[in-house]
Amino acid sequence: MQGQEILPAIAAHLLDSARANGGKAPSERDLAEYFSVSRGQVREALAILESMQVIERRAKSGIYVNTDKSGFEAMAFFARAGIPLENRQIYEAVEVRKIHEIKAAELAAVRATDEDFERLQDVLERSEQRIAAGEGIDALDQEFHLQIVRATQNTLFLSICTSFYELGRQRLEVYFRDPERNRKSHEEHKQIYEALVKRDAALTSALMVSHLRGVMSYWTELLEPHAPGS
C-alpha cells in the first residue's frame, strides 16, 4: 500500500467502518495511522470522496458516510475501484444505460461519419478474429457500443456512457465466457452496423432494443432475489 492509489482502499474502509458504526467513520488521524500514510494524504482522498458526495466532513465533529446516496459520480467511482454495488443500484444503472444506448443508436444512424463507420467495421473485424480464435469479445463489445455513442458526435453523451461501461465491466467478462453468447452478440452487432450504414434510425434503434434485452437480462437475472423497482 505504498506510493499508490490509497483512495479506493480508504473508500472501502470508510464504507465498512460506517456500516459497523452507524454512519460515523474513523477520524483522519486514525485513518492515517491505519493506512500508514500522512494525514495530508488522507485529507486528499477525503476531499475527493466529499466532492463525490460519498462522505460529509463536519468541522470539529467527524466524517460521516452518506449511505444510500447513489450519485452518478460515486457509482462510477465505486465501479472503477472495484467496490461492489447494491442490487438496486445495478438495476438502476442497467435501466439508465439502456435508455442511453437506444437513443444513441437512433442518433448515430443520422450523424455517423465515414470515420465512425470505419471504426465500427474495424471493431467487427477484430471481433470476428477473436471469435474464430475462440476468445471472448468482452472488450470489443464495449468498444462497439461506445463507438456508436461516439458517432452521435456528442462528447457529453459519450462521457456518461463510458462511465456506465465501467459499472459493468467485471460482469461483462463473465458473460463473454460463453462462446454461444459471443457468436450471438457479434451477429447482432453486424445487424446493427448494417442498419446504421443504411442510416435507418428506427431500425437501428429497434435492433439495439432487442440486442440489449438479451445482454441486459443477464444482469437482472443474477439479481432476481431482489424484486425490481417497487
Place this chain on the structure above:
Amino acid sequence: MQGQEILPAIAAHLLDSARANGGKAPSERDLAEYFSVSRGQVREALAILESMQVIERRAKSGIYVNTDKSGFEAMAFFARAGIPLENRQIYEAVEVRKIHEIKAAELAAVRATDEDFERLQDVLERSEQRIAAGEGIDALDQEFHLQIVRATQNTLFLSICTSFYELGRQRLEVYFRDPERNRKSHEEHKQIYEALVKRDAALTSALMVSHLRGVMSYWTELLEPHAPGS
C-alpha cells in the same frame, strides 16, 4: 478568500493560466502563494480537479489542464462554480437533457406513486401563486421537472438530471423574467401533470417533447453562431 471554498477560484485560475500558457498551470507553490493558502489546501483542490479529469498532475513536472475534455463530472462542477461553458458543451448538454426528460416522463407515467402526484400538485399550486404575484417560477420549474424524474423511482436517473439542471440554472432565471413564458410554461406543466395522472405514457412523453422544444430553443437561439451537430 478565507475559510471558504477556494476550489472554484483555483479552477477558474487554472483554466485562465492554462489558456495563456499552452496547457501548463502554475506550480502548487505558486498557487498557494497566489491564493494565500497553504500548499495542503491547494493540493486538496487539485486532487478533486484531477479526480474530475479537469487537470493532470505529472510528478516532478507540473500541472496540465485537460482542454476540451467535456466529462460529465467536470461540466457539472463548472456549472456549479459559475465557470462559463463553451457553446458546444451547452448544445450537448441540452440534447442529453432532452433525451433524459422525455424518457423520464414516459417512465413516470407508469411508475409515479400517490406521493409523487401530491408533490407535483404542490409544485403546480405554488407556481400558480407565484404567477399570480407576478413572480418568476424558475425554481418551481426545476422542481417540477426533477419531481417527474424522481417519479421514475430511479435515483441514479435523478442524480444525473439534477446535474443537468445545475448546468442551466443561471439561464433559467433570465428565461423566466418574461411573464408570458411563465404562463405558457405553467400551462404546459399542468397538461403534463394531467397526462401523468391518466398514466398515459405516450401522451406524457409527447407533451414533454413539445414543452421542451419551446424551453430549449431559448438556449440554442442564444448560441446560433455555432451551428448544431449537423
Place this chain on the structure above:
DNA sequence: CGACTCAATCTGGTATTACCAAAATGGAAC
C-alpha cells in the same frame, strides 16, 4: 436518581517546514 455544568479531550481545518527524487532547465564543453 436525574438534570445541569464545565473542563478535558477529540476532531476537522489550516499552516509551516523539510526531504526526496525525477523532470526540466540552462550553461559549459565539444
Place this chain on the structure above:
DNA sequence: GTTCCATTTTGGTAATACCAGATTGAGTCG
C-alpha cells in the same frame, strides 16, 4: 549546433503544531 552535466524546479510525502468548535464525561446540584 549538439551533447552533457550540474542546478533548479516540481509534485509527492511526512511530521508537527495551533486553532476553535463539537463532543464527552466526570462532578455537582437539586
